[in-house]
Amino acid sequence: MPLSHHSQAQAAPRYTRTAMLLHWLLGIALVTLFGVGLYMADLPFSPQRLKLYNWHKWAGVSILALSLLRLVWRLVHRPPQLPVQVEKAMPRWQQLAHHGAHHLLYLLFFAVPLLGWAYSSAAGFPLVLFGLWQLPDFVAASPELADALKPLHKLSAFAMAALVLVHVAAALKHHFIDRDGLLLRMLPGRR
Numbered sequence: 339m340p341l342s343h344h345s346q347a348q349a350a351p352r353y354t355r356t357a358m359l360l361h362w363l364l365g366i367a368l369v370t371l372f373g374v375g376l377y378m379a380d381l382p383f384s385p386q387r388l389k390l391y392n393w394h395k396w397a398g399v400s401i402l403a404l405s406l407l408r409l410v411w412r413l414v415h416r417p418p419q420l421p422v423q424v425e426k427a428m429p430r431w432q433q434l435a436h437h438g439a440h441h442l443l444y445l446l447f448f449a450v451p452l453l454g455w456a457y458s459s460a461a462g463f464p465l466v467l468f469g470l471w472q473l474p475d476f477v478a479a480s481p482e483l484a485d486a487l488k489p490l491h492k493l494s495a496f497a498m499a500a501l502v503l504v505h506v507a508a509a510l511k512h513h514f515i516d517r518d519g520l521l522l523r524m525l526p527g528r529r
Contacts, residue, residue, distance in 0.1 A: 350418070350421040350424075350519055350520070350522075350523055351418035351419065351421075351523070352418065352522075352523045352524075353417060353418060353523055353524050354415055355526070356411060356415070357408075357411060357412070357415065357417065357524075358524055358525070358526055360404065360407065360408040360411060361408075361524060362526075363404065364401065364404050364405065364408060364447070365502070367397065367400070367401050367404065368401065368498065368499075368502060369502070370397075371394065371397045371398065371401060372495060372498075372499050374390060374393070374394055374397070375394060375495060377390070378390040378391060378394060391463075392466070392469070394454075395454065395455075395458060395465050396467055396468055398450075398451040398454050398455065399451065399455070399465065399467055399473065401447070401451055402447075402448065402451040402452065402455075405444075405447035405448055405451075406448075408447070409444060409447075418523065420436075420520075421518070421519075421520070423518070424512075424516075424518045424520055427516070427518070435508075436508070439501060439504060439505060439508075442501060443498070443501055443502070443505065446494060446497060446498040446501065447498075449494050450491065450494045450495050450498055452476070453487055453490050453491040453494055454491045455473075455476040456476040456477050456483075456487050456491075457484055457487040457488050457490075457491050458476075459475035459476040459477045459478070459479065460477050460478070460479060460480050460481075460483040460484035460487055461479070461481070461484040461488075462479040462484075509521045509524075
């Protein structure tokens with residue numbers, strides 16, 4: 339007889355509260371920043387567009403810092419292993435996809451904001467964090483480099499958005515179809 343979500347969640351090792359907080363905070367920030375990026379890209383030149391671009395850059399640097407914190411936390415506090423019954427039920431390709439998607443997400447957590455920072459620097463627009471602190475240029479100003487970096491920033495952001503959607507779909511599949519309690523390991527609640 340299959341275990342209920344509740345009993346499986348109690349039996350499976352859970353992520354730490356800090357890991358959960360960093361996961362959900364970064365997830366919400368990424369979705370919000372992606373939405374703002376889509377919205378502002380088509381705005382005509384205006385004070386509103388400049389304001390959103392500055393906010394987008396501040397948020398990108400904040401996400402970069404949050405990603406670094408999350409990576410350090412993950413390296414110091416190893417995530418729990420997949421429960422044996424879940425791992426046995428997953429075909430080999432799903433296990434590879436699970437690990438590959440997580441590694442690629444971490445790579446994109448850094449690549450997307452760093453490409454954005456490099457693009458901004460190459461375009462000659464300094465990054466002034468919260469309107470107070472000018473951060474050093476990531477690269478020297480170069481219109482040619484800016485033209486090359488802009489589509490890379492956009493492409494990597496869309497790749498991350500697609501990967502986040504796959505991640506969410508897989509979590510929902512585990513919860514509603516497989517009913518294996520895997521999602522509950524990342525939800526705040528009783529320990």
